[in-house]
Amino acid sequence: MDITVKGRHIELSQALRDYAENKVGRVDKILENMIRGVEVELHAEKNPSIENNQVAEVTIHTKGHVIRAREAATDMFAAIDLVSEKLETQARKYKGKVVDRHNGNGRSRIPSPTPVDEFGAPEPGIVKIKSVELKPMSAEEAILQMEMLGHDFFVFAPAESEGVNVLYRRRDGDYGLIEPRVG
Template sequence: MATFTIRGKNIEVTPALRDYVEKKVGKVTKYFDNVGEITVLLTVSKDRHIVEVTVPVQGILLRGQEATMDMYTSIDLVIEKIERQIRKYKTKLEKRFREGSIRTEMMTPPTKPVEEDEAVVIKTKRFVVKPMDVQEAIMQMNLLNHDFFVYRDDKTEDVNVVYKRKDGKYGLIESGV
């Protein structure tokens, strides 16, 4: 059974709202055996009700965000978005999933005080760069809704970056020596 972390920002998470979120978000767990802790952030900003959902499954992070004038509508739409992602990639995940392709991220705070003229690093992420091919890297990038993805090429062992171009196609930066 999946565990939930449901937080509210400028909104109280009532028991009824919590039950609705758990019922709706719980639907996506039927597609996978191993689901980690599901994180849901409910935010009210002016007239917008924003729902962000992160579902870690089998080493992949499914992420969705929706904003409408109604919290329940936002919840429904974000679940539809995640279910579309699952349907789109389920076959690819089963075919391409290999043991040890889990991608983990850790946040690390800055270690020294910042001088006035120095560029400020607001957030640092450290993660294990797992071996995979370019197609799996593109799939991971799309699942995370990122514009780029860092990975280790499973054939050359080089660290590469795949990115989404403005024309909708993909680019590849290879780090070969």
Template structure:
């Protein structure tokens, strides 16, 4: 695995870098050798945030942990990544995919991690997509009390999604590429 470690509002010291590499190298036996691991450390007020992103064929394994201490966040993020790997591996097994980005046997990890409930779609909804501008879609989303809203963009005619971001008062816009 190749580690790409960056810091936002924090200096990535040698000790932090070594701690990240030693903890995440536990997962080295699961991935093929040329897998890149992107690690971003950031500090916002008193929160230490650690994001780990591992792009793999056709998907992305991503984990984000917030803590009062960066070393605690590093310890916690490994467990989150392992849970994501188990979910992804189950999905691959269910779809009988080949050319897996993982090494031969990930089954030992599945037994070590608690079994999580299978994802089930319990409700389906159909609705007409109204053409509107993103600002109008945000207003509609707020009126409905939802966290996201799907609409047809009045400018482009494409289907877009607006959503509430974690930071108070900000919104995001998703524009798919075809």
């Protein structure tokens, strides 16, 4: 498994690099040969009013999906511990759904949502532009991908039709699906 560890606004010691690789590497035992690459970014928030300013972010690229987790703590080693626990939970959930789907036990309807925290709305304005490759998938696969990324929406190409769909989490916790058409 290829693990890339990067540091931003911190001195990345060999001990810290080894610790991150060891903790995050445990996910490989859960996902076995499904992982294509892992990116670990460790950084310190510059704002002195943020108490938990040591942040660990991990992105795991699997065959067809991305699992992402972010945790913060007062100590970088603690942040790595927290993010690795979160990743292990997400990896088990992902593997269970993949195994169910391959064994014919996949759900035919959209699953019940997991509870999410409500965050305040960000300031208006475009602050980032992201280009993504759309892969054909079912709505159920899009929900799984959205949950693994920790997003409230997900743009995907539906496998059963042409075009682009947007899956989103509603305020009541259910999911909504937007199927745009030119009118």
